[in-house]
Amino acid sequence: xxxxxxxxxxxxxxxxxxxxxxxxEGVPYAQFLGIEFERHGDELTAVLPFNEKLIGNPAxxxxxxxxxxxxLEVTAIIELSWSMVWEDLETGRIDAGDLDRTHLPRLPKTxxxxxxxxxxGLPRDAYARARVNRSGRRYASVHVEGWQDNRxxxxxxxxGHFLMPSRDE
Amino acid sequence: MPDKKTSAANQFIQSxxxxxxxxxxxxxxxxxxAVIRMPYDKRLIGDPETGVIHGGAVSALMDTCGGAAVMxxxxxxxxxxxxxxxxxxxxxxxxxxxxxARAECYxxxxxxxxxxxxxxxxxxxxxxxxxxxxxxxERSK
Numbered sequence: 094x095x096x097x098x099x100x101x102x103x104x105x106x107x108x109x110x111x112x113x114x115x116x117x118e119g120v121p122y123a124q125f126l127g128i129e130f131e132r133h134g135d136e137l138t139a140v141l142p143f144n145e146k147l148i149g150n151p152a153x154x155x156x157x158x159x160x161x162x163x164x165l166e167v168t169a170i171i172e173l174s175w176s177m178v179w180e181d182l183e184t185g186r187i188d189a190g191d192l193d194r195t196h197l198p199r200l201p202k203t204x205x206x207x208x209x210x211x212x213x214g215l216p217r218d219a220y221a222r223a224r225v226n227r228s229g230r231r232y233a234s235v236h237v238e239g240w241q242d243n244r245x246x247x248x249x250x251x252x253g254h255f256l257m258p259s260r261d262e
Numbered sequence: 263m264p265d266k267k268t269s270a271a272n273q274f275i276q277s278x279x280x281x282x283x284x285x286x287x288x289x290x291x292x293x294x295x296a297v298i299r300m301p302y303d304k305r306l307i308g309d310p311e312t313g314v315i316h317g318g319a320v321s322a323l324m325d326t327c328g329g330a331a332v333m334x335x336x337x338x339x340x341x342x343x344x345x346x347x348x349x350x351x352x353x354x355x356x357x358x359x360x361x362x363a364r365a366e367c368y369x370x371x372x373x374x375x376x377x378x379x380x381x382x383x384x385x386x387x388x389x390x391x392x393x394x395x396x397x398x399x400e401r402s403k
Contacts, residue, residue, distance in 0.1 A: 121307040122316035146283035149326075150343070157280035158329075158344035159322020166318045170308075200309050203317040207348040 111192050112182050113137070116174050119194050123167045126160065130171060135179050139168040141219040148216065156214025161239065165221055165251040166206050169235040172223035173201045173255055199258035201233060206253035214248050215241055231257055267291055271330060281326045284319060288330070294367035296330035298323060301360045313357035317391075320361060320381055321349055324393040327363040328377040332397045337370045341400035345374070348394050355390045359383040365393075375399045 109132065117123055117130055126147070131138045141147070141164045149157025177198050181187040187196060221239040228234075232254060239249040271291040275281050275298065284306065290297040300306075300323045308316030325344055332342040355361050365379035379393040 119310060120316070121305060121310060122318055125305040126318075146279050148279040149281070151277055151279065155343075157278065157322060157325070158347065159284075159318070159325040160280050162321035162325060162347065162349075163316065163318020166321065167316070194310070199311065202354075203349075203351050205348065205350045206317060206321065207346065208321070208344075209346050210344050213343060 108182065108192075112178050112187075112197075113175065115192050115194060115197060116171060116178060119197070119200065120167060120170070122163065123171070126163060126167070128164060128167055135175075137172055137175055137222065139164065139171065139221040139223075141221070143217050143219075150213070153213060154216050156216070156219070158208070158210060161210070161214050161219070161249050162206070162208045162251070164219060165208060165237040165239055165249060166203060166253065168221040168239075169206075169223045169237050169251070169253050170201055170203070170255070173225060173228070173233055173235060173257075174198070176225055176228065198260060201255040201257050204232070204254040204256055206251060208249060208251040210249050212246070212248045217241055219248070228257070233257055267334075271296070271334065274333065275326065275330065278326065280322065284322055286323060286326055289362065291330065291334050294331055294335035294370070295365070296327050296334060297362060297364050298327040298330065299360050299362045302358050312354065314354040315357075315361065317349070317351055320351070320355070320391050321347070323361060323363045324349060324365070324379050324381060324391065325395075327365040328367075328379055328393065328395050328397060331365040331367040331377055331379075332370070332375040332399060335367045335370050335375060337375075337399065338401065339370075339375065339399045340402045341398075342375065343398045345396040345398055350392045352389055352391060355381075355383045356385070361390060367397075370399055372401075373399050
């Protein structure tokens, strides 16, 4: 019985991190807000480092509802793209050598997005994780949770529907 | 010509760092009604292949405009926060064009204000997005 040796861990990590970087860098608005992504296996956590320009209510101060909404929407879109790319990457359908925008599927388009504001966003870093509840050939439904200090005390959550890019181009 | 109410409301928008960062400008304000514009900016692009503004930036515009409509409602709010906001994206905004949001606070109870809003680009006949939201209504006692 012949077994192929598992790939060196650094090769695997580099391939996955590269793919994630290409996806995230493809969204200029994510750079504008300063959103970063941390990856553990296929699990992504979005981080929104605090910045003065995210403030909506200077008196409290509190994060702008629009900044929160955008953070959650970016998290949902990146998670959806990532889940599509992950499969292609792991099965070798996308070659790790030519990982750039032109070889990746196009970004999903938001159909609708509903944000539920649970408490005001504090002037500090925020985190978010998205869960793809349903991903079909054309439509996807994604839920996102956002928190700051305590994972169990969400400051906002959102649900959105997305139009998936056609995959046979 | 900007009247007193408009310039006061514009001052309010200009005091919100995130709204300033996105380049928002107040166009008009009335009783429970607000119009705010956001010029096209490459930093706000969601998909570089199309150059279309990210939905999140449109959300921020809708949210700001909804809040302004609540603040201008005759019920006399002295503070507001978004409870929930749903946005439907009807079509991609045309790259290069300013997005204008119009929000109306169509009902206000003692502590909650209900808002609907639409966003258009240069083509006013076909909205880019529509929103409905509930906002808190804080009153001075």
